Amino acid sequence: MKIYWVIVAAAAALFGFAGRRFHRETIREIKELLTYEPAPREWIVTEEQTEELPEPVQHWLKKSGMTGRPNIHTAALKQEGSMRLKPEQEKSFPAAAEQFITTDYPSFIWSVKMKMQPGFSVAGRDWYRFGQGEMIIKAASVFPIVTVRNNKKANQSTLQRYLLEMAWYPSAALSPFVSWKAVDDYTATAVMSYCGCTGEGTFHFSEAGELVRLSAYRFRDKDDEEPTEWTADALEYMEVDGIRMPYRIAVSWMLPEGKFTWYTFAVTDIRLNDRRQELIKEL
Numbered sequence: 001m002k003i004y005w006v007i008v009a010a011a012a013a014l015f016g017f018a019g020r021r022f023h024r025e026t027i028r029e030i031k032e033l034l035t036y037e038p039a040p041r042e043w044i045v046t047e048e049q050t051e052e053l054p055e056p057v058q059h060w061l062k063k064s065g066m067t068g069r070p071n072i073h074t075a076a077l078k079q080e081g082s083m084r085l086k087p088e089q090e091k092s093f094p095a096a097a098e099q100f101i102t103t104d105y106p107s108f109i110w111s112v113k114m115k116m117q118p119g120f121s122v123a124g125r126d127w128y129r130f131g132q133g134e135m136i137i138k139a140a141s142v143f144p145i146v147t148v149r150n151n152k153k154a155n156q157s158t159l160q161r162y163l164l165e166m167a168w169y170p171s172a173a174l175s176p177f178v179s180w181k182a183v184d185d186y187t188a189t190a191v192m193s194y195c196g197c198t199g200e201g202t203f204h205f206s207e208a209g210e211l212v213r214l215s216a217y218r219f220r221d222k223d224d225e226e227p228t229e230w231t232a233d234a235l236e237y238m239e240v241d242g243i244r245m246p247y248r249i250a251v252s253w254m255l256p257e258g259k260f261t262w263y264t265f266a267v268t269d270i271r272l273n274d275r276r277q278e279l280i281k282e283l
Contacts, residue, residue, distance in 0.1 A: 040073035054182035063209030081265025131195020133158025
């Protein structure tokens with residue numbers, strides 16, 4: 001019996017150490033992200049700047065409150081929700097995530113922890129910088145479930161994620177790396193090219209000009225031969241610094257057997273254009 005408790009204590013110590021190490025590595029990467037460009041470019045979004053955009057995108061930027069306000073060069077947000085890793089997984093598990101984004105040079109780090117059961121969790125981290133993407137998921141912060149890096153499909157998928165998440169930093173619609181084409185009165189497609197990689201996503205707007213749905217064809221796995229349709233539906237909205245944006249969202253894959261909603265979450269906190277040194281001190 002003593003040996004059993006020694007093994008349990010050793011395993012708990014190992015998992016605890018691995019979790020702290022994974023967290024420290026993520027913090028180090030966030031600090032690198034935030035210190036790379038200490039003097040972000042600031043400017044005011046004007047209606048004249050949006051004149052060349054498709055009408056539904058112009059309408060969105062105006063109705064959201066982005067027009068007339070400073071561009072968003074940095075965003076930091078927290079999420080709480082529920083997640084499933086596989087379609088056959090009936091139960092969803094609570095998940096908490098943090099994300100840091102910079103837009104002068106498109107980049108983000110997103111870290112998440114999902115509690116599967118008492119004492120056991122799954123930790124993950126998506127990373128996009130200099131046109132390179134990386135995705136890691138580990139059980140108990142120790143055992144790799146998914147590790148994808150140095151891969152063209154991961155680069156494109158993370159680029160598309162950055163592009164589609166401009167719902168939280170709408171001024172990125174005017175980025176020199178992004179071009180737009182109208183689909184109809186309420187839909188437009190954005191194409192982003194950066195560091196030798198190109199991806200696109202479609203933005204769906206309501207008649208009132210709200211961003212209600214995002215969609216794109218993305219690779220779920222590095223071994224997939226064809227991309228899968230990915231969607232994010234805005235369920236509720238909030239206002240941050242005078243800008244209206246989605247805060248409760250359902251994220252899904254459109255699989256042959258049906259829609260697989262794998263992540264439903266709410267943004268519990270979002271900070272725009274905070275001084276990067278202040279964000280670093282809080283880490």
